[in-house]
Amino acid sequence: MNIHLPQNYTAIAEAYELAATHKQYIVPTSGAPIRGLIQDFIVSSVFLTSKDSFFSKEEYNQLVFSSLNEFLQDKVITKIHLERPCIFRSPNGPLWTGKQVVTTILKNLSFDEREYHESGKPKSLKMGLNLTSKARLDGSNWGALGKDEGQVVIRNNELLQGVLDKNQLGDSKFGMIHSFYELYGSERAGQLLTALGRLLVAHLQYHGFTCGLDDGLLSKESNKQRDRILKKAHKRGIQAGAEFCGIKIDYSSGKEETKDPNSDDEELIDEREEKRVMQEIKLFIQKRFVNEGLHIEKEFDTVVQSEMNEATTTVIDKCLPSGLIKSFPRNNMSAMVLTGAKGGKINRSQIACLLGQQALEGKRVPRMPNGKTLPSFSAFDPDPRSSGYISDRFITGLRPQDFYFHCMAGREGLIDTAVKTARSGYLQRCLIKQLESLVVSYDMTVRDNDGSVVQFLYGEDSIDVTEMLYLNKFDFMEQNHAALLKKYYSDNFMASLDTKTVQKVRKEQKAKKQQGDVVDDDPILSIYNPAKYLGSTSEKMYSDLKTFCKKYKKESRDPSIVKTGANRMKTSTIEKLYYLKYLKSLVAPGENVGTLAGQGIGEPSTQMTLNTFHLAGHGGANVTLGIPRLREILMTASENLKTPLMVLPLRGDKEFTDEEISNFANKFQKLQLSEVINNVKVSRDYILKGKSNVISKYEVFFEFEDLEKIKETFGVTKTDLTKVFTSKFLPLLIKNIQKQTKRGIEDTMAVKDTKSKHMKEKEQMEDEEVLEEYQDDGKKKASDN
Missing domain, CATH: 1.10.274.100 (RNA polymerase Rpb1, domain 3)
Structure with missing residues (x-):
């Protein structure tokens, strides 16, 4: 640990007043x-x-x-x-x-x-x-x-x-x-x-x-329940995968009337059917993977993952904390988690219940080029476990494959931490370098080093961030008014303030409103300096204060409160106390607000974890988050943002359901044709034209999703789809076909040219060889003579 000895009075004052730990509480x-x-x-x-x-x-x-x-x-x-x-x-x-x-x-x-x-x-x-x-x-x-x-x-x-x-x-x-x-x-x-x-x-x-092993053990009943949920979830995962692939499952062998209560026949039949379905899913994915690549893998992952995540949540809810052998307060591991001392629900569930789905960059464990996730699994295995779903837990140990998957997820976290530290550090440096000249002046404006006004009031209300949290805690202020008045009130201080002007202006505005006259739209805060005029607050703060005072007056008339003899303050006293609190919360002139803003973005950015977040239920839609998002906005200032964002306020006079809001938002998004098409089939026929010419005829069939659902979700009708399909997609398709055809003809012509050139060169070489042989024979005959 380093010890710093301040060498002059300025440094000593800085250590006492700025660097002291109690001064850095907020x-x-x-x-x-x-x-x-x-x-x-x-x-x-x-x-x-x-x-x-x-x-x-x-x-x-x-x-x-x-x-x-x-x-x-x-x-x-x-x-x-x-x-x-x-x-x-x-x-x-x-x-x-x-x-x-x-x-x-x-x-x-x-x-x-x-x-x-x-x-x-x-x-x-x-x-x-x-x-x-x-x-x-x-x-x-x-x-x-x-x-x-x-x-x-x-x-x-x-x-x-x-x-x-x-x-x-x-x-x-x-x-x-x-x-x-x-x-x-x-x-x-x-x-x-x-x-x-x-x-x-x-x-x-x-x-x-102290903690013991029994703090993480589940009871027998909970263990049985856990196993049941996981078995059911495994089957649901396979069922969801089969639905996605369009494979029908035969449940007829498991009907109640054919079931023998003294045998395990039903489970055996289910296992056989499951093996058949898994084999079909495997072949389906393998076939589609060759044609479509990672896109089909992402969609399949999303379907199965949503089913398995539900199972993980169910297991944790059923087993914790009620399923543990020891309950709080005798269970010290629970004591740590519940009190906030250390660890969270995830740590406890990984020890006692299961690890769940291991995610790499927001997706399931990726496959190798041969279709396997690990050599011990078969290629394109649809079993959730082969894609990183771990049903084991730490207290009973992990199997080798699960341990390897968990290490992969851990490694990603370590690398991400190491890489992002440098990036976020540089981001913070760039921000501070650009903002370091911004300082609050004595007239409460924010100016840069050449005196240009950047903000007329810091944050538009002049409030210091470290003083703002208790500004709207009116109940706390009323309960502790004596201590707060002692802290803030001073006769000398009050004598230096203008306590009447703002109150007078507010009364005049209120009277004009009641008479129906036009009121000046400029906020009080923009006209009267909050450091000089008591009561010059932001409109939001003033509105919140008035709302509390009305409620407080109403409560004061309540017979039950009057009966108890509780001491009630006058609303004028509450207002005065609040204005004093607001005044004492103003930012100090000379504050380096630019540097603080840079640090305010830089410090949380070092704690951002994921770079991208995979949206469940939407194949291939990745939202750029974290450091890359900040770099995109602040450093590169890209014109084409990867994740454009628009905030639209909804009308307050009408209530909307979440579904209506979601559908409204979908209408603003760019809708790709691939999102509304369920399947594409291409057939090829050969047509004989004349005696030797064979022409290939291709027919393309597009199968759309349910048109009613498309209309409900995206607001797109069948007419809209047909119009876009004929006016935009077909010309684009024809253009690409022509381009590819032209390229194919050019490639063929180039091959022919290459062949003819090669033949000419070969003939020329053969002629030269014949000529050389002829000349050699002539020279030989001449020397013999």
């Missing part, structure tokens, strides 16, 4: 948190805050001290304020819950010493964190008694309900750490992360955590 790419606790911390936190977690006085004191001791030594706090036990009398003495340990830490780090009474209670409970959030771990996993634990409730810094998992402690939006950051700032959020990290490590030393 990433400017999306405004989401980038810091958080991971892995062991998350698992420990879930078990610490679960309902059955209790600690004696000694354990409670030790856990709290281990987490806050560092802050005592650094004089961040001078005294640790403890909570009262939740159970005063038990065989083991007074007991504290894990939730109370977290509450103790929250209270000690959120309040200053002067905010406590001598008794140890905070002076103003309103300043504490109030949060209602959803846990990643669903409450149903805890059983009937813990069904409410999926909802995290914190009131005045007290954790009342729910377990703290990745949604609260990880790099998640609107979790406990993110909310704490929003209320108390980056430094205290960093202290909270440190304190919780020390606490959870200490707790894990008491609790322990």
Whole structure:
């Protein structure tokens, strides 16, 4: 690890104010948190805050001290304020819950010493964190008694309900750490992360955590169910392949009346029929592969793959998590996945259920020139397994062929990672080099290095991306208004602002609208500088605020709320707080927004995986994605995009079904003739003309797909098809035939010319040889004389 020692005051200030880790909690790419606790911390936190977690006085004191001791030594706090036990009398003495340990830490780090009474209670409970959030771990996993634990409730810094998992402690939006950051700032959020990290490590030393093989084992019933689904799926895959090839399957031998309940006759007959069908499919694909190449292979893959993918999903849904021998919370592998500590559903399913279809560049495993995927399979084998469908799982091991296919998929990922790093790095460099001169000026405009205005307001609303996420969280703002007012409100600051102009203009506009007069269309934000005029916000933000205020007023009149005596704020106070929050969220002048934009595209681009994505159900339609797509748009600026995209907003006054929207979108796409033709047949006849001339006559038959389906999907009628066929396709076909015929005649003439030239050369050589022989004979006779 490198240690950097700043050598001057500028560098020291930069390290304190910019490079400090707590200042980098939010990433400017999306405004989401980038810091958080991971892995062991998350698992420990879930078990610490679960309902059955209790600690004696000694354990409670030790856990709290281990987490806050560092802050005592650094004089961040001078005294640790403890909570009262939740159970005063038990065989083991007074007991504290894990939730109370977290509450103790929250209270000690959120309040200053002067905010406590001598008794140890905070002076103003309103300043504490109030949060209602959803846990990643669903409450149903805890059983009937813990069904409410999926909802995290914190009131005045007290954790009342729910377990703290990745949604609260990880790099998640609107979790406990993110909310704490929003209320108390980056430094205290960093202290909270440190304190919780020390606490959870200490707790894990008491609790322990390990995985065993039985965490990935399925019960006998689940294993039987899995085998049944996979057998059925295999037959469905073959059946789908047979339908695609137009092969009929004979199921008559498997009818109920011919079935002997004490024999396996039905299965034997099915196997024989399956072998016959597979052989026919094999011959069909082999024959079509010779004529059409990879196109037929892609279409066949799509049909079978969609059937097999459905089986994979069914197996996982049926077996996980209910089919495991051990269930959560005793199953530690499930604990890791469900809490977000490590791994996902895919990792767990590959261990316990099956690996599923192995994909290479979005397609099934490709065939070699001889039609085999591996030497151990026969050529053009239609069995899903021969094309990379793995029904085995890691816990019971893979067969050699399956292992090889899985290695192929893994290798693709490694190569893709290695190659794309350099490409995305260069892409980012190009972007930053072009954008690095863009800076926010003091008049809130974005300008380049020669002072030209690029944007009148950064992002059209002047909001800093790192401050934007909580701008429309009005409920959170209302619940924590005291802490937020303390953070944002200052008399001196308010004195420097114009607080009346914008309000006055808005009232005038409202009055004009009510009278039916024409209102100036220019947005308030474009006229009044948001850094000077309080209330100068974007139209969208203002509309959202007004909607919330109306709803809040309506709720305030609700008798049930009035009866409870809940403190309700005035809507004017909410508006004022919101305008202050908006003002404090403005981008700082001097911000290098061009460089940030370049990094904002470059950083996620390094994590893009697939270059192309194969669309299921559409033969040969590949969508260009990832790095190639970005290079196509930003670097090469190609006129003919591989995947052109158009976004069309639909009318809001009418509701549309997904099918209607899809059919409407299809009408804009380029429709190729091959997409609506089911089959093409070519027949050849020989006609004798005269005594020696033989003419070849070709007849081409085009079989279209169902015309009703074509009309429904693409909006193309039979008349449209006929018109295009006769006016465009036939002339093009005739032109190509003539071109090929002409080329054939020229090739024949060239061969004839070559032959005649060769004959002339041969005759000339023979004449020269005869002449030489004649001259040699003459010389010989002369020498003899």
